[in-house]
Amino acid sequence: MEPSTHLRQSNCNPTIKRGLRWQKKAAIKLGLGACLLAAAGSASAQKTVTTAPPAPYGVLPSQNQLNWQQNNLYAFIHFGLNTFTDKEWGYGDEDPALFNPQHFDADQIVKSIAQGGFKAVILTCKHHDGFCLWPTKTTTHNITKSPFRNGKGDLVREIEQACRKYGLKFGVYLSPWDRNAPSYGSQQYVEMYRAQLTELLTQYGDIFEIWHDGANGGDGYYGGARERRNIDRSTYYNWPSVWALERKLQPKALIFGDIGADLRWVGNERGYAGEPCWQTFTPVSNEPGKAPSNGTIKSELSTNGTRNGKYWMPAEVDFSIRPGWFWHASQNDQVRTALNLWDHYFLSAGRGASMLLNVPPDKDGLVYKTDSIELKLFGQLLKETFAKDLAKGARATATNIRGGDKKDFGPQHLFDEDQFSYWSTDDKVHTPEVTVQLKGKQTFDIIRLKENTKLGQRIDSLQVDGWLDGKWQLIAAANSIGSNKLLRLPAKITTDKIRVRIIAAPVCPALSDISLFNQSALVDQLQQQARQQKNTAAGNTKASDWKVSSFQDAKASLATDLDPATVWQAADQTGQLTVEAGKVRSVLGIQYLPASNSKGAIDKYSVSVSTDGKDWHQVASGEFSNILASPVLQSVHFTTPVAARFIRLEALHTADGKPAAIAELSVLE
Template sequence: MSNFIQKSALVSPTKRQLNWQETEFYAFVHFTVNTFTDREWGLGDEEPSIFDPTDLNAEQWAQACKSAGMRGLILTCKHHDGFCLWPSRYTDHSVKNSPWRHGDGDVVKEVSDACRKYDLKLGVYLSPWDRHDSRYGTDEYNTYFKDQLRELLSNYGDIFSVWFDGACGEGPNGKTQIYDWDGYYQVIREVQPNAVISVCGPDVRWVGNEAGHCRESEWSVVPEELRDREKIQEKSQQADDTEFRNLVRSEDEDLGSREVIRNAGELIWYPAEVNTSIRPGWFYHAHEDDKVKPLQELLEVYYQSVGGNATFLLNIPPDKRGRFHEEDVKRLKELGQVLRSTFQNDLALGSSATASESMDKEHEAVNLFDRNSDTFWSPKLGTERAHIEIDLGEEKVFNRIVLKEHIQSGQRIERFKIEYQDAAAWKEFSQGTIVGYKRILRFNKIKARYLRITIMESRWCPTLSSCEVYLGPNA
């Protein structure tokens, strides 16, 4: 076996990356002065007085997110316009100078309280680009930004994600800023060591588009050079561009195959997040009330992202009232109902299984059905091909299978197939490339008792920690 293959097989996630991956599906909430000016990107010259939601209700946001099956919420605490949704001590351009709550309001606190009440993880978005602050383009601005970052991360409880984008344009004085990324990261690691730093950061990789497109093979183990891709100023987004918003970068379709990593230097665990908005825009616009994404489109993104070894970050923008619009709430509820009804009854619970081989008694195939992410099946080290035969106990009808690797040991599986036994013959009905944290397979309904999972290609040796079987709506 080539040394680079064994090397790639041993790359594994940090604890913070694993906790983030287990969040799976969570909300982005874009809310600022843009909501009241009907813009996507503010200019930085907006008066704080225009921020005046009439009925802001963060609990309504949290309830809607929970109804969809989400496990977290990331709030745009400051967007490119520089307006802060908390009463920052480092600037007057914030809610403390708005009429909302008579200047005593704090959106971040209300959202953090709602997240705790409804058991959602809280994340923060803080834009390094600031079109309002006169310090932008100077070393003093980097100090200001780190002060604000420390302020946000110190006063609102545990933060699971700090989300940076790479947008970098001119400030109010015409200058551009050289961002002190390493300094920003240092503050986060010091104050919130369990938070992942996403997109322009070392922990979570942007999938590469805002259109909800996902790769067929989404590798978490990739060349280290990808870590800095979104931070390159010349390639950053510098204008509100619909074309950029819907861009799908097909040239980056393969990020982690053997061919890609063969001659790579350092390899890192850098998993993907898929982000898109429930509407065409990221902020609320009344003319988009009839353009909420259809249920089937959201389900497709869910299956491709959460079901394809990534996470799904779905934006829902509050309206001028400070509430999610009724159409958005309705769609979120519909989405959650379908997901819950599909994945509530695991038909594989209590199944038995035998493998072509197992490493030892602690790594036998029966571990696939114990719902314990720390236990797993694995053959002997160096065994790249193996199979598992599953007995469901009786004939059952199903059209979904969920597979999970033990990613604490690395990402190993490169190609697999699944068959069912029909009389004495095995018939293939599904196949795939990577598995990773989670792979959801959809197919037409099958009635069978016996299944066989064959690992056709893997790195060093495969692992599987879970196999779940479900009957959902037609594939």
């Protein structure tokens, strides 16, 4: 008998039956009265005795984190001096006078982002070069020393106000590393950093997220010292005290970093979370004997998270709509398409993380037209696809309902659009099934599942069947459900019935949502266009006139074979590769593509040219910033065209200390 069944049964007291033998009429009256009293007592018991909810499992999200999971689509805005110097990481010696976006329009920028369906914006208020986009009192290296608004501008204010106007939340990025500050590396700088945080968190209204970068310490200008400054990342900033300040000033803000406190970096900048992607996490330091900190974790563990981790710390997937984080004119033809963004939406938000897409304004202070068009198309895909839930109005039957209490724990809660109402089972039932009878036959290719995360992340794995050709057939499977799981089917199916089977769980489930959607017809149109463009590009591809020099090893040709999947690796970290043409050419620069896994990625380089292969002179040197996390195509543009028959790329240093690797090396003419 189920635990609550006896509460619904009502039996008359046996003494009433004995009374019938003594005095029929009186007994009848007495019996009826007793039965009524007994029934009333039983009904009262039914009202007061309820089935207890499941005990929470593992660590749990805070209210701020629960609010976050309702809006998992945000935009980054990287904008600053790098936009005008064509760099990714400024050295810190750039003149603020270079910052002059003459047509800056915060409304155009935020509106372009909003039309993509994004719910919030995070602005890089200060990047590693130390240039502040607001009139801070902490340093003169700020926007008041630029021509912007005649030295009286506040770009942070303008973006913040545009966000409020278009209904988007506003967040701030403040780089802990400052390559301009003379005091960087001392306690004085830590106090300066906290003062900057205080300004941003007290002068610009409600802040929804505070973003801390893991890049800390290295080469820099540092007020003219021009040196390398290393810090102990595990102790220098004293992150717990920084978080305490942020909690005090903005109690509703989420705090992002490699180690949280609320959200973790996903461990890559390529636009994907792992499969599975657990919303709990235990950071592990990459420095033996030290506590994990921002910039010192084993980031490869962040991609999947930690099952039964120490902290509730969901992942944030940050990547850019372009190869670089800042706008570069040379990348105007490399903007991600709406279809590409759509794929990455399923690889990020669809795996229980947030999708944080960078949209960098150009030198005019506007979102470039190509970027804006693709954002609008992406927003259309979202709107059209998720406009109608095909499971709405469905009926469901489950193999078990917690305590037999259909009202509180029945499967009807799977369709009520409330993430915190849920279907659950008795404590000992960990692998139940629920069958969903749809309102007629429906055609769909997306399944959405959610758990009531107030009770923790409970389900390890499940499978979904469809009733096809008169039998159940497996159509999808998933690990780690959490606050949002989107399963995209390889093809559309049509059925009037599906079944969800919990395969593994350490406790009873608390499943809150089963929804079905049909991808917009626009997806098929964009896929067809992409195939046509790919075929056209393949037909136009021709071998480069630049070949690896004969004195290089035989495998060096892998670097010029037009195949990014093949990689040439040098014998050591400071390897070099030389290419040559049949005659002297006018050259504008080179392009370097690292291996897709970042192994041996060159971060410090030198480029030299020669007309005869004997006399060489250097034409460029520098750093490929952030290349370990973002191994994308790097361009080196010479200051003036040079005459060359031979070109040599020399690796001065690699980001991971491994032998230098080149997937592709090409010449710009």
